[in-house]
Amino acid sequence: MAGLRTSLDIVLLRTFLEVVESGGFAAAAERLALTPSAVSGHIKRLERAAETRLLARTTRRLQMTSAGELLFTYARNIVGLEREARARLGGETLHGRLRIGASEDFAGSWLPEVLETFHRWHSRAVIELKVGITADLIERLRAGALDVVFGKRCARAPEEGELLWEEELVWAYGAHRAFDVTAEVPLALFPEPCVYREAAIAALSLADRPWRLAFESGSMAGCLAAARAGFAVTPVARSQLREGLRTLASDEGMPGLPNACFYAFAGNGTAGTSALIAEVKEAGRRRRFAGAPDSLRLHESMPTGRLPPGF
The missing domain is CATH 3.40.190.10 (Periplasmic binding protein-like II)
Structure with a gap:
C-alpha cells in the first residue's frame, strides 16, 4: 500500500471493519443499515484506493490478505480516534455520578479498557462499580441503586436489555x-x-x-x-x-x-449510560476480534455474485 494515489475514506474503513468483525457482508450491512450490495461496493472502492486486495474467499471462508490484516490494525485506530475527536469537538463531556453493575467476566475482561477510554473522554464523571451476579445486579437496578448493568444470559431476552453480542x-x-x-x-x-x-x-x-x-x-x-x-x-x-x-x-x-448473550440493562436513558453502553459494545467487538483474525466464517445469507474483484 506504499505510495497510494488516493486517500482512504473513513466511511469505507468503517465498512471494512464491520465486514471483518461481524463475519460477513450481510451482517455488516445490517449493522450499518446498508444493503449488502452497498457494503460490497464500499469494499470494492476501498480496494481500489488501497491498490490491493484486502479480502480473499476460500470455499466457505472469508480471509483477510496480509494487506487486509495491516489495514485492519490501522483502521481500528483511525476510526477510534475519529470518534474521540467528534466527542471532544461536540462538547459531549459528561459530568456527575454513574453507578455501574457488572458481572465478573465483564469487570475482568471488558471494563478496564472501556473505563480507560471513557475516563479520557469524560474525565469529570465519577464512576461507582459494583461487581456481582447478573440477576442480583438487575434487582439493584430495578430498585434504583444502579444506573446500568452489564451482564449475561444464556438465551435472548428481547423484553429487556440491549443485546451487545453473542x-x-x-x-x-x-x-x-x-x-x-x-x-x-x-x-x-x-x-x-x-x-x-x-x-x-x-x-x-x-x-x-x-x-x-x-x-x-x-x-x-x-x-x-x-x-x-x-x-x-x-x-x-x-x-x-x-x-x-x-x-x-x-x-x-x-x-x-x-x-x-451479553447484555446492557439501563435504568434510565441519560447521556452517560448511553455513551458507556456504546463504548462497551465497541470495546467488546474490538477485544473479541483483536489481533486480526486469520479467517472469518461467512454468514449463510452473504450474497453471492456481489464480492470484490478477484473473489
Missing part, C-alpha cells in the same frame, strides 16, 4: 490434563443463581451425563484456575479462555452448550 459457551479444562470420559464430570461453578451454572447442569442432564460439583467459587479466576489444574471442568464464554486451557467437545462426551 458468543459460544464452551467447556474449559486444563490444556495438558487428560480427561476421563467415563467418569462423572467434575464441575467448577459459580454459586446460584448463575446462568452458566444453569446451562451446564441442564446440558449434562439432558445428555444423561453424570456430573458432580467439585469446586464452587464466586470468582471467575477461581473457576478457571480449577479448570487449568485439571481439578474440574468449567463453562465459560470462549473469549474467557486463557493460556493453559482447552475446550472439551462431543468426542470427549461433553454436550453442546447454548450461546452466551
